[in-house]
Amino acid sequence: MTDGRLERLLRGFGDVRGREARAALALSAYFFLITAAFYIIKPVKESLLIGIHPAWWSYADLATALLIGFVVALNARLLDRLPRRTYLTASLLFFVASLLVFWLVFDMIRTSQVQTPVADSSGILFLLWAQTVILRAPLVPVIVFSFWADVFIAMAVTQFWIAVNDVLHAHQAKRLVGLFVTGGLVGGIAGAAIAFLATTLKAVKVETLLLVCPVLLLLALVTVNFVYAGRQRIDAAAGDGRIGPAAGAGAPAGFGQVLRHRYLRLLAAMLASAILAGTLINYQFKTAVKSAYPGDQARTSYIAGFLLVILAVSTVFHLLTTDRFLKTYGIRWAISLAPLALLLGSAAVFVIPAVLALPWASLVRGADKGFDNTLSQSVRELLYIPVPADVKYRAKIFIDMFVSKFATGCGALVFLGLRAVRNFDYRAGQDLAILREIGVLTVAAVLVWLVLTRLVYREYPAVLKQPIRRKWTPADEVIREHVDEDLTLKVFNTIQSRERSTTLYLMNIFDLVRRRDLTPDLRGLLGLKRDEIKARGMDALFDVGGAAFFPGLEEAVDDPAFRREIELVFLLPVYQEIMAQRLGEMAASPAELDRIEVAKLIGRMVPNPPTIEALGRLLRDPSAEVALYALESAAVHRHPGHVPLILDQLANPMLRAAAQTALAAYGPGVAALVAPALASDGTPVEIRRALPEVLARLGTQTAADILLDGLGRRDEALEQALVDALAKIRLDRPEIRFSHKAVRLELLGLVRRTCEIVLDPPAGPPAEARALLDIRLKRVFDLLTLLYPPEDIVKAYQNILQGTAQSTDYSLEHLDMLLDRELKGLLLPLVDAGLSPEERAQRLRRALRLK
Amino acid sequence: MATPLIIKTREVSSIVVFDIEGEISRQDTPQVTLSSLVQDELDRGRRNILLDLSGVGFIDSYGVGEILASYKSIQNLGGRLKLCRISPKLLLIFKITGLDRVLDIREDCSRALESFSQA
Numbered sequence: 013m014t015d016g017r018l019e020r021l022l023r024g025f026g027d028v029r030g031r032e033a034r035a036a037l038a039l040s041a042y043f044f045l046i047t048a049a050f051y052i053i054k055p056v057k058e059s060l061l062i063g064i065h066p067a068w069w070s071y072a073d074l075a076t077a078l079l080i081g082f083v084v085a086l087n088a089r090l091l092d093r094l095p096r097r098t099y100l101t102a103s104l105l106f107f108v109a110s111l112l113v114f115w116l117v118f119d120m121i122r123t124s125q126v127q128t129p130v131a132d133s134s135g136i137l138f139l140l141w142a143q144t145v146i147l148r149a150p151l152v153p154v155i156v157f158s159f160w161a162d163v164f165i166a167m168a169v170t171q172f173w174i175a176v177n178d179v180l181h182a183h184q185a186k187r188l189v190g191l192f193v194t195g196g197l198v199g200g201i202a203g204a205a206i207a208f209l210a211t212t213l214k215a216v217k218v219e220t221l222l223l224v225c226p227v228l229l230l231l232a233l234v235t236v237n238f239v240y241a242g243r244q245r246i247d248a249a250a251g252d253g254r255i256g257p258a259a260g261a262g263a264p265a266g267f268g269q270v271l272r273h274r275y276l277r278l279l280a281a282m283l284a285s286a287i288l289a290g291t292l293i294n295y296q297f298k299t300a301v302k303s304a305y306p307g308d309q310a311r312t313s314y315i316a317g318f319l320l321v322i323l324a325v326s327t328v329f330h331l332l333t334t335d336r337f338l339k340t341y342g343i344r345w346a347i348s349l350a351p352l353a354l355l356l357g358s359a360a361v362f363v364i365p366a367v368l369a370l371p372w373a374s375l376v377r378g379a380d381k382g383f384d385n386t387l388s389q390s391v392r393e394l395l396y397i398p399v400p401a402d403v404k405y406r407a408k409i410f411i412d413m414f415v416s417k418f419a420t421g422c423g424a425l426v427f428l429g430l431r432a433v434r435n436f437d438y439r440a441g442q443d444l445a446i447l448r449e450i451g452v453l454t455v456a457a458v459l460v461w462l463v464l465t466r467l468v469y470r471e472y473p474a475v476l477k478q479p480i481r482r483k484w485t486p487a488d489e490v491i492r493e494h495v496d497e498d499l500t501l502k503v504f505n506t507i508q509s510r511e512r513s514t515t516l517y518l519m520n521i522f523d524l525v526r527r528r529d530l531t532p533d534l535r536g537l538l539g540l541k542r543d544e545i546k547a548r549g550m551d552a553l554f555d556v557g558g559a560a561f562f563p564g565l566e567e568a569v570d571d572p573a574f575r576r577e578i579e580l581v582f583l584l585p586v587y588q589e590i591m592a593q594r595l596g597e598m599a600a601s602p603a604e605l606d607r608i609e610v611a612k613l614i615g616r617m618v619p620n621p622p623t624i625e626a627l628g629r630l631l632r633d634p635s636a637e638v639a640l641y642a643l644e645s646a647a648v649h650r651h652p653g654h655v656p657l658i659l660d661q662l663a664n665p666m667l668r669a670a671a672q673t674a675l676a677a678y679g680p681g682v683a684a685l686v687a688p689a690l691a692s693d694g695t696p697v698e699i700r701r702a703l704p705e706v707l708a709r710l711g712t713q714t715a716a717d718i719l720l721d722g723l724g725r726r727d728e729a730l731e732q733a734l735v736d737a738l739a740k741i742r743l744d745r746p747e748i749r750f751s752h753k754a755v756r757l758e759l760l761g762l763v764r765r766t767c768e769i770v771l772d773p774p775a776g777p778p779a780e781a782r783a784l785l786d787i788r789l790k791r792v793f794d795l796l797t798l799l800y801p802p803e804d805i806v807k808a809y810q811n812i813l814q815g816t817a818q819s820t821d822y823s824l825e826h827l828d829m830l831l832d833r834e835l836k837g838l839l840l841p842l843v844d845a846g847l848s849p850e851e852r853a854q855r856l857r858r859a860l861r862l863k
Numbered sequence: 864m865a866t867p868l869i870i871k872t873r874e875v876s877s878i879v880v881f882d883i884e885g886e887i888s889r890q891d892t893p894q895v896t897l898s899s900l901v902q903d904e905l906d907r908g909r910r911n912i913l914l915d916l917s918g919v920g921f922i923d924s925y926g927v928g929e930i931l932a933s934y935k936s937i938q939n940l941g942g943r944l945k946l947c948r949i950s951p952k953l954l955l956i957f958k959i960t961g962l963d964r965v966l967d968i969r970e971d972c973s974r975a976l977e978s979f980s981q982a
Contacts (some may be wrong), residue, residue, distance in 0.1 A: 111900045239876065298896065318892060410892070484938065484941065485939070486939060487935035487938035487939050488867065488935065488936055490938070490965050491931065491934075491935075491965055493962035494962075494965050495960060495961040495962055495964070495965055496960075497931070499960070500924075500927060500960040500961070500962065501928060502924070503926035503956070503959075503960055504922065504924040504927050504956070504960075505923065505924045506928075507956070508888070508921075508923045508924075531959065533958075533959045534959050534960070537955070537956065537959050634891065635891055636889045636890065636891050637891075640889065665896050665899075666889045666890060666925055667889075669925070669928045705865060755977070779908040780907055780908060783905065783906055783907060783908030783909075784906070784926075787906070787940070789906070790939065790940055811939045814941050822973065826941050855916055
């Protein structure tokens, strides 16, 4: 079958893309086979255990808890030392061999003799000895088998995820997890069905079921080797997100990782509490089944049937809801659903009648297993995504194989303790009371689990965003860090003014040196004429002392007493009177220089009517230079009557920045004058486009509200300026609040319009459509900063644009967590580079509810 | 009288080069602005832009504002703006005002072009 056909076939079960289809199918088959084997082994194990004294249930669990550490250590050592393929092959062959041995042992117990032909005398001697030992202590094989079965499932599942991590990167794994879980569930159904049918029809003895498993495991061996054979090919497409081999993945290393990371500690505690609750629920179930089914064939049949139903229901639930639930409600509710449901279910034991004990126990146990097989399993894997690959490798093995068994052991101890304290051995016929007493502890364990889910969820976003780094610093931040923009512009104006006139230059110099942040280099530089700067070499420029236009000027204006004197002169009534008389004349002078000088000078004058009138005239001056200085003076006097004149200058690109500065200098009150101009269709679009920057510089709540209101008018010509201004306010003034409802509404509108670019690209070269999409996406992310932590959004945007495969994965995952359902439904297909154009379009249409 | 500004555009391996001559300064008659030309290139999907300033004698506050506005537009979209062959005198002013720490200024234009391909 071609990759394309296979991809289409698998699409129904998971988000399979391109060349990963064969690997995805092989991995699903691998998971199918090991779960099928396990669900044949499981009813046999459960039935044999239930058949012995209940106290031994705990001992079997305790044995697993105590000994699993050794298995973990051995497993880690093998994982470390052997090539991955050899390790997996050896493990599977070991399980095949041990299954044959268990069959032989249980067969001996049932028949009390050796029926298997042996090849030589030494073999006969061994088997006779073994027969003697086994038949004298028939409990031991059951306990050993129970331990072995626990080791098998723990190792087989861990090995499966190791194989997944080896061949797929995190985001691929996340997409395909649904497919794998489906494979596992179907495998479980097949295994449970075989066990159920065989025991119900009494076709084979209980232990003979074990002989089916080696066949399945040998097929799994073939499958896993196929997966690794294709690994090299997959590697090329996997990028840098693929998880490398585990280095030193020993149990102590895993333990150390869990101890070091708070998130992993919480994750381990959450899993432990879930397993503790599950263990207690299992004891309730076993108690109810033991009471109802004393015979092993019927008991095995019931357990196999129970598992079959659970798995069938789990499969349907998984196929219909897991993905949808995760997409709709996210991880937050996905990790809470199981404990919430089990809390209610466990509490129900206090109200049910005795006749309903077995159905109730089966229902609660079924719910526990059902969630474990579906939603909880998917969520658990997702919760590991933000953990760095090397840490995850070690920690996951430790948690899955050690912590989980430790929790089972704790459950076993609790059950043993309860049995002793409440005398369960002497309370025959009080099954419901016993179930209720265990139920008290179960409810407590589920409550702890529920609390831990909240703690894990609170920690998850922080861990998820840890590896996401900025790819570049936003321009405004770079500028703010290195440059005083206002001072720099004034310096350039001052240098330019020196060739215009000494008066103008001195006034500019006087303005500049009043600032305390002038560096010696800058002071030196300002002692040079513009022509000199043009003419002189760089070396000479540093030697400014002797070349200054006004030697000694620097020292003079630096003297506070001298500066005070100048200020006083400007304020002298006589000076103001003389200047007022000349203002009109100079403002109307045909000489541009006169007008420039007076425009500058007005900024130092008292704002009486002649001054204001002259300034008004200069603000309308056709000379850009005159208007520039007039705008500077207008910023000093802030006369309301000048606002319309300043607004007019926003249309001139040469004066726009100066006009914006002048308007912003008016302070918060100017917002009321700016708002109508922004809203009016009668205002030229160049002016309207320049107004958001003014409001951004005001940075008030009113300014933010006006901007958001302007965005609501959906004027494409103003959109960029409005979004830029809102983002600037968000960055500069974190205390400003934006109406979530209003921003979200605009965001949705903007994202929808962005989707249209993908679904219906504008005519022209594809590169331009792509550029338009990029610019729109930037606006979307800028608006997102109003609703979500700006740093998170900036990092996500930058990594989606230019990050590595891994950082892009994390960014997408983080957005997936952060955004609400509708928003992410629209935005994620737009930014997920892993989607094919067809898939992207299909998802967008679905999100837009288009046919 | 300021020298009129002339901006010629060429493309070298997906990098847009603006060869600028004259003064980037405030004129009495509005003309095509550097930032609007940069925006046009961004709209075309170009993200890497080099300003060859070898023909620029002087830049006033308006010119600096234009360069900074261009830098903001490019940088915020993940692109890169570089300047080359800036006169020693202008470079001095850029250094003293700290602009050289914001703008990527290279002596040689061909090296500047090569540097776009580096991470």
